């Protein structure tokens with residue numbers, strides 16, 4: 001169906017110059033499947049973006065972890081989409097659950113950010129996901145559908161969006177969703193896109209999974225029909241990130 005496997009590494013708020021250089025050399029030396037099998041994007045904190053971009057192998061790309069909702073200006077502490085474009089940063093992560101919960105980013109705000117970033121020419125990894133309470137009360141699909149709708153309402157094309165399903169209860173907890181749990185939500189999200197955006201967008205949009213993905217659990221997850229890759233936190237800072245990139249071949253032969 002032509003959805004190229006996508007592996008993102010979200011470094012979150014971690015690293016020193018020395019650590020960043022070490023991770024980049026580890027990635028530069030890694031033998032991974034070719035670019036037509038897997039797309040790899042790493043997302044360091046803003047301050048390291050130029051350094052990582054200048055050192056990283058050309059077949060891996062970089063992403064910012066956030067950007068301002070509109071054109072830059074008098075917004076102390078923010079980084080605009082225009083600045084990312086100016087630096088040649090192709091991707092940005094928007095709507096990560098840590099920003100939604102700790103910084104009160106609402107569905108509407110996330111939708112506005114996605115739309116603005118796309119309008120400037122950035123590609124977007126847009127994150128959705130339910131909390132444990134929401135899962136336990138049976139509202140997982142309502143929650144992720146509302147988050148996805150807030151994005152769909154604001155954008156005219158999904159060509160440059162990767163949708164990341166990251167259940168909040170699986171992030172940084174070591175408690176990964178089972179392949180069946182993840183597949184179920186990915187399948188439902190694709191159905192949602194089919195019904196509410198278009199069958200073509202549903203068929204072509206990559207839906208990636210995030211939440212305690214590691215070198216040991218990635219293959220079983222990658223085998224699932226509607227899992228088109230991963231957004232990796234903790235393990236993206238370690239050599240096992242390379243094993244996660246390699247899980248793209250599981251998909252290829254599936």
Ligand SMILES: O=C(CO)COP(=O)(O)O
Pocket residue numbers: 010096166170171172173174210211212213231232233234235
């Ligand atoms: O939040 C995540 C990626 O964006 C997932 O984090 P962990 O892989 O550390 O659980």
